[in-house]
Amino acid sequence: MSVLIIGNVSNDVLRTKKYFNRIGIINVHSFSTVDAVMNYISDVYKEDIDLIIFDVKLTLTNCEEICQQIEILNNWIQVPILLSTSYEKTIIIDRVFDAGIFDFILKPFDFTQFKARVHVALKYREEAKLRKQQESSQLKDLAIAKKVQKNAFTPSLKLEHIEFDGLYVTSNTLGGDMYCWFKINDDLTAVLLYDVMGHGIAASLVTMSIRSLLRGLITRLIDPVCVITELNRRIYELFSDEDMDSFLVTAIYILIDTKNGTLHYINASHPPGLLFGKYGETVLLQPNTPILGLFPTIQINKKSIQLSGWHRIILYTDGMLALTENQTVDLNYFHSYASQDNAYALQKFSQKYDLFENNYTDDITVVSITITL
Template sequence: MSVLIIGGVSNDVLRLQKYFHRIDIKDIHCFTSPDAAMNYLLDSLKEELELIILDAKLTLKNCEEICQQINRLINWIDVPILLATTYEKTITIDRVFEAGIFDFILKPFDFTQFKTRIQVATKYQNEAKLRRQQESMIQKDLIVAKKFQKNALSPPLNLEYIQIDGLYVTSNTLGGDMYCWFKINEHLTAILLYDAMGHGIAASLVTMSVRSLLKGMITNLIDPVTVIRELNRQIYELFSDEDMDRFLMTAIYILIDTKNRTLHYVNAAHPAGFLFGKYGETVFLQANTPILGLFPTIPIIKKTIPLSGWHRIILYTDGLLTLNKQHNIDMDFFHSYASQENSYALQKFSQKYNLFDNDHSDDITVVSITITLQGR
């Protein structure tokens, strides 16, 4: 353990050193001022510091000056600071605690009191160090978990008549967004975008648990009503014993049939997607089914839209609504890039809002689908 004592050359500083030796702490560094300590204490020694004693004569006149010294020390290093002083006025005691000291050592020094104060500060510092180490490990695990979740997203799909790509921007915590798509056969392609309500590890676990079920569920059941019914049942049964508000899910499932030139979809309480036509017409894929996971069975409504020629579909999660104060979607932007490839349009959208340079409170996910029934 390494200790820093800041104070003028005096009997009090010498006595503090003597007391530290009595409790078997011998790695002691002494400087006359905070500036001297910060300027001349080597970085290698600074990393070993676990405690600072600021020896000062505290008065009403110099209270603010001492508080400034404390602030500089706190900004310099995160360890407990103990103020050794004789002054006990309430107004100054409150002020230096506000400035950030951990405790007092009152003069004239008493060894028993000194030992107790140092033991409490040392215990706090050890616990704080352990907590920081644990938080660092958690942050590393979260980074790995984010990468794992991102790797579960479907890669871009390029078929003769359908092209699909997605944009996924992680929040500052783990989130619940996920998208996937599957080519079922020569004519059928299925797309699912869903969002587990809530944030953090719990939402991510729900998302990944559901993701593991989807390939078999979608490729075997195919039909939107059947898929959403089974998805709702799985969510309800998997998480019905927990806090239900944390494990509900919104979803939009689309089945594109290029042979019959139709689009079938079910929107389970998810933000409305929109479909652009060749001549600028827009169709909203509104919610038509309750949220998933609240009840074991729910009424499910499938909508069918005829397709002709070229279409661009934009799906998204509610994190997109946080990008502006109006909490709405800039459809004009997506429409203006409708003639571009999906990946290019999504790239321009991310650049417009600097999505990858800012922290976000929620995941931001956008899926862009282009249908060209006349072929490429």
């Protein structure tokens, strides 16, 4: 622990040092000016400083100059600053507090007052250091959690008639987006994109809990109505406590049958997907089923679309709507890359909107599926 005293009145500085020695603080350094402190102490030794005593002759005339020096100190190091002065007019004291002092000590010195104010400042400093350590640890945990969540996304898949690719841009917090696809057999392939409402660690845990269910659930039940019925039931049972009623889930589930040239889908209150045809025709995969997790049973509606030739399907989460001020994104952009594969189209889309160059409050997730029959 180190204490700095800044002041040019030698008697006051010596008395302050003696008071620190009386309360067991020996490592005390004194400097005549703020500039001297900043020129002498390197960034390495700054870590050891826990308190600054700024001893000044404060007047109405020099108040602004003193306040500027306090602001310079606060920008240089984040430790409590105690202003030692004999001037105590309210207007001046208010101004130096606005500038960033933690507390003040009035002259002539009273040891009891000095000891009490120093102890309060040092206790605050210890608590601030502890909070900083906890925040650093939480940031490391958050980075690991983000990586784990990102690794849970299904990698690109290329089959004889279908290609699956996804784009996921993490927000500044953990989010609730997830996609996965499974080859069920030679003819059937399923894809599910879902979004847990909310942000942060809790939403991420719910997302990962649902993700752990999906392979067994989808490959066993296959049919969209059965899959969504069971998924809704599981979500409701897992997260229907009164403290967890905010964890509702939007989802879109698609089953592609290449043998019969058919696409079956259920959209549970999710943003509408887009199905592009080779010649520019577009079909919206509109919501047709309630949000998941609100009730134990819901009415589920499945819709089927016949496929032939080339098609591209674009699915996304509502984080896409935050890319522009008017909350609209030109998803027809993907059709302009009809002759290119999914990965290239997603790359060009991310470049157009600078997805990896900005910080967003919500995750941004896009899935591109190309079907060639």
